Amino acid sequence: MNLIYSHNYSTARAFALDLGLVPGDWKWINDARVLKDYPRADIHRVSHWEANPHRADIDAALHHAKKEHRLGTLTDYSRP
Numbered sequence: 001m002n003l004i005y006s007h008n009y010s011t012a013r014a015f016a017l018d019l020g021l022v023p024g025d026w027k028w029i030n031d032a033r034v035l036k037d038y039p040r041a042d043i044h045r046v047s048h049w050e051a052n053p054h055r056a057d058i059d060a061a062l063h064h065a066k067k068e069h070r071l072g073t074l075t076d077y078s079r080p
Contacts, residue, residue: 001041002026003034005058007051015046015077030054032061039070047078 002019004012004026012028019026027034029043031054043062052058065071 001038003029003038003041003043005029005043005045005049005052007048007053011046011048015044019044029058032057035061035065039065040072042072043074045074045076045078049078 002016002021002025004015006012006015006028009028009030012026016026027038029035029052035041035058049055062071062074
């Protein structure tokens with residue numbers, strides 16, 4: 001599973017389409033529960049991810065997953 005960390009669903013969907021991902025291969029990280037539901041998933045952080053309305057909870061869940069070795073690859077596409 002590919003998890004996309006962006007500020008909204010539209011941005012996540014556009015990014016997934018650019019990567020050639022089809023529905024079912026990706027999910028937008030809209031809250032921390034998504035990270036718990038998909039342990040060891042690959043995470044793609046895209047531009048404006050910091051504007052996600054649940055950023056604090058998601059960041060805490062990412063930190064916890066990393067600490068527990070339940071985090072897949074985290075790729076940061078938000079940097080130029």
